[in-house]
Every structure is written in C-alpha cells, then in structure tokens.
Amino acid sequence: MTTIRTPEPRPAEPAAPAIAPSPDETAWRRRHLLDLDDFGAEEIELLMTTTDAMKEVLAREVPRVPALRGSTIITLFYENSTRTRSSFELAGKVLGADVINVAASSSSVTKGESLVDTVKTLQAIGADVIIMRHGRSGAPYLAARHAVCSIVNAGDGLHAHPTQALLDLYTMRARLGDVRGRKVVIVGDVLHSRVARSDMWLLTSLGAEVVVCAPPTLIPQGLAGAGEGQLPPVRVETDLDVAVRDADVVMALRMQNERMTGGFVPGVREYSRLYQVNAGRLARAKPAAFVMHPGPMNEGIEISHEVAHGLQSQVEEQVANGVAVRMAVLWLITRVGGRSRT
C-alpha cells in the first residue's frame, strides 16, 4: 500500500492514552527517543523485554514481521556511521517499514538548508520516524520541537547516544542478569564520548557501580565527586591497573586520532601503555569479567588485538544486540500518537 499522505498533526507530548491500559500492560508515552537521563526503571525494563522479543524475531529463518508495514523511516546522518546507521536500517526493515537513508553530505543540507527545514521536508515526504545523528549536542531536541513525526537520537555531539547505551545494557544483562551492584569500568576518552555519557546515566540509574578511567585531560570537569544534578554519580580513577580490580565489565572507548594530536595525551604509545585494555590488565578483573567496545576499535591502541577478539570479548554481541534494541525502540515509539495501520 503506497499512498502519499500528509502527516497528521499529533498531540503534544505526553500523549494521553486513548484507553487506559489494563493492569497487565505497561504504558509507554514517549514519541521521541532523545536521551535516557529521565527514563524510569519501568521503561527500561519494558525496553529490555521488548528487545527479547525482537531477538526471537531475528533468530527466525525469515526475520521479517509486519509490525511497521506502511511506515516510513528516514535516517538523517550529519556524521559518518557504519554500524549505527545500518543497524537502524536493518531494524526498520525487519519490522516491515520502508527505510530511506539520507546522508547530509549528499543532500540539500550542503546547499544551506536548515535542520528544521530538512526535518519538515522529510516529514512532508511521509516520514513517520526520523533517525538522526548530528555533530551538535541538542540538535535532536530542536528537531523534535518542530516535528510531528518521531525523532530518534542516533548520537548528538558530545551529549548522548541512547540506543548505544541501551544495547550496552542489554549485552551486560545477558551475561550478568542484573547490573545492580556490578562494577563497570569505562576507560578512555570520556570527555569526548557521548556513548560514555549515556552509559553513565543509564548504568548508575540502575544501581551499577561505574568507574571512569582516563588521563585527567580526558575526564569531564567536575565529574570526580559528582552525583548531584548535572553529572551522573561515578567514581574517577586515573590508574587503570587500580580501576579494573574486581571489575565485572571493562568498556574501552575509541581513542580518536584527532585527540592524539590535540594535546590531550602525550602520544599514542604512552596512551596505550597506560590505558590499553589488554590481557594483563583484564586478569586483575573478576574471572568472569568481559570486555565491551562501542566500535569502531583501534586495535593496539585502546584495546589489544587478543582481548578484542578473545573469549572475554562481547563486542560482536553488542553489534548483534544493537539491531534488536533498535527494533524495540522503533516499535515502542511508533505505538504513541501513531495512525491506525490496517
């Protein structure tokens, strides 16, 4: 069924449910996914169980369901991406939606079109969901303010990358059961990492003990001794050998090449000597500990080759879980204020 339609205006958030949910059904009221900092435990739980169901779909011989048939999803990426964009694209397709990819570098954005105009154009085409990555923190909020369709943040500046944090949590829970009381060490360029920010918020809100480890130049100001208001309650430790002690999870962050020359660290070799996640350091963590990385990895710099592909690595599981988590997000946000699908 391909009819061109103009998007109907939807009620402003929070959309009141038309019918009160029965007691055995949890309500979901979010039309956009912008950040996780205001998520409740119940919503996280719903996302995780929905992801379980999506994993089952992905395990089928023909992984395809008609849940979002007739919906149009547009990915709008102002920054390069392989796994996030293709993972969202696949998630939409498995759910039966039509997915269109727009790279800002080859679109009218290069002619000077504003973000708001681009979003309005895409929803006039018929977008039900716009998945957006932007270099500026907060850009998805601006888009959401002007959009009648749903906006999903696929990474904005240094601010947030909510679906990455959700897939990290899902991957951890698959191994640990519950993250409460578990020690998660995040090592690397926390200062420039939206993944780390989203992970810190999500994991601490669920009671995990998060330790952040990096050279002092790569730790956000004020993060040490934080815990009130703007910053999540994490512990800062600059010595990785100390930080990994008894850890359940060690997460290495990508060391971006431009940071190497930006005066943040003395040099690649010194950085990897002090902060590389390798077998020797991993041996100090719990025996069942595992390693994660949001990708793309610089093997030999922030993570050693043997650890990246070793038995304790969950990096490939992270990527696989990413599709299921994004299916769950797309499914849930399109339940709200959407039009009837027949």
Place this chain on the structure above:
Amino acid sequence: MSPVIAMSRDDIRRAVTRIAHEIVEHNRGTQDLVFVGMRTRGVPLAQRIAMAIAGFEGEEVPVGSLDVGLYRDDLTERGPAVNIQPSDLPEIAGKRVVLVDDVLYTGRTVRAALDALIDYGRPRRIQLAVLIDRGHRELPIRADFVGKNIPTSPADDVRVRLYETDGDEYVHVAAAEGAEVAP
C-alpha cells in the same frame, strides 16, 4: 451494572476437559498435534488441555506460546498496549496446530496469529480452540472448539482470570462503559 459470573472455576475446568476430549476425537488421536497458546491467557489454557490429554490418553502434546503483538492491525484502537514477549514454538511444519485463546471476539487476534504461524512454517492444518466465544466477528473466522458461547453487546466487558496469570479463576461479564470490575 454489577458483573455477572459467566463461568466459575468448576465451569472452566469442565470446559477445558471437554475441549481436550473434542480435540482428540476430532483429530482421531494425538498424532502430529501441536498446541499453540496465544499470549497471555491462551498459554495456560493450552497447557491445561495438553495436561488433560496426557491424563486420559497417555500422550504428550507439545505446547508452544505465540505473541501476536507484531502482527496486529488494531493496536491503536486498543491504546498504547505495547508489551510483547518472545514467542516460543515447537516445530509446526506439517503438523496439526491447535491455536488456543481465552476469548474469541472480532477475530483480529486470530487473523494476526494465522499470519504469525505461517511465518514459522507451513502447518498441515490449523484449528482454533477458545474458552469463550462472545460473537461480533469482523472477519470470516470461527472456532472449532468452544468452551462457552456468551452472547454479549460490544460495550460489555468480558474478563477472564486464570490462576497461572492472575492468581484467581473466573469469567466475568459486565456492562462496561468505564465501569471498573473489581478483580
């Protein structure tokens, strides 16, 4: 209007036993039978039917569970009901599948279940067993095995409660319109 008890726990037990016998009689045994309970309350019903058959026939019929959330076409009419869970099905290709649900109403859930089942394989036959048939079909679907036919108005609230899912056991019918029925 206060709710009317349409089925007591004993009524439900008898209906399940009778359906179990009817299924075995109709299929001339349990060869190639597979039960698929539709979440949520179809699952315990399917398990009970299988248990009853194990009791009088001595045969084990595999029981699976099916969540049709991703196949529905009427979600927006039901409000933001979003809970979905993984389906767990035994091999159904070439089998005689009996779908089991608590209430048959518009038929849309069954339609969704048929779509879902066919995605998992090609059953030889699909039959339908329900505890309650309350009428008002919107699709050409009928049940092969029915616990009880209850004539209702579309405004009525039919509430099935089972021990396994709700900790209590009964079927209530109440003239709805927002009237909350105490469980």
